[in-house]
Amino acid sequence: MSDFYNFTETEMSGQKIDFNEFKGKVVLLMNTASKCGFAPQLEGFEGLYQKYHEQGLAVLGLPSNQFRQELASDEETAEYCSVHFGVTFPMTKQIWVNGKEADPLFTYLKEQTNTGRIKWNFTKFLIGRDGEVIKRYSPRTKPEQIEPDIIKALQK
Template sequence: MSIYDFEATLENGETYSLDRYKGQPLIIVNTATKCGLAPQFEQLEELYKTYKNQGLVVLGFPSDQFKQELENGQEAAEACRLTYGVTFPMHQLCRVNGKEALPLFSYLKEETGGTLGSAIKWNFTKFLVNQQGEVVQRYAPQTNPLKMTADIDALLAAN
């Protein structure tokens, strides 16, 4: 099993297979527009703009699991665009923990269950996925996305 075995649904309702991103590094992040960490959208967008021509894609998954998100994915994505200038793909509202968790997040947690444990503790938990669809790193919510730069550079250099 790999990341490419999962589907996701964009904010506009379009469901697609993550295999559309084969050969590209990914940052997958659970987001919340009303969270104190929401300014991380700016750093995530900066990473996206810096590396998108080299194939990096940032995928934002709004979640109200921690009670800090708007009514639905479309409202969340619009707030991200207007407030933080987000241009990377945003998805429909999802759950990241529990029985109703989006299967993609269950997989991400399973693949990185080590030192950070399996449950996603807060918004802006970030997962770095390599060009082969393997989860290579999990970053804590408080980790500034720009601290991922060295790991992204290493992935791009290895390809």
């Protein structure tokens, strides 16, 4: 079985994200899409990141065009998320969340939660300080609804 800390992703800037950097932190990650109706949630995730980052919260956005709602390039996505939603947390290069081309991280997260396919953009996962998946949240779950779980995880 894989370990959460064995994964790496690539930021839009090209810089590698080594998940070992997340050891001891609470991680909230989600598949994003700029043109999705849930994209305004990015503002809420940025707020959580700003509020709890110093206490050990890491937030990671993984743009995906799996559902055909992402902009054409990583550069456009980065600019859009920054300008419209003030995103400063790391965003990766585009990934797939389902199928043969699915990013290994999402394959792992789906296996850990035993919840099957990602049905839409903004499916979220909360990972504890120990690297274990705490919960999967639906696209409709708003950032403020996750905050109590984040606070609880940060206290462990």
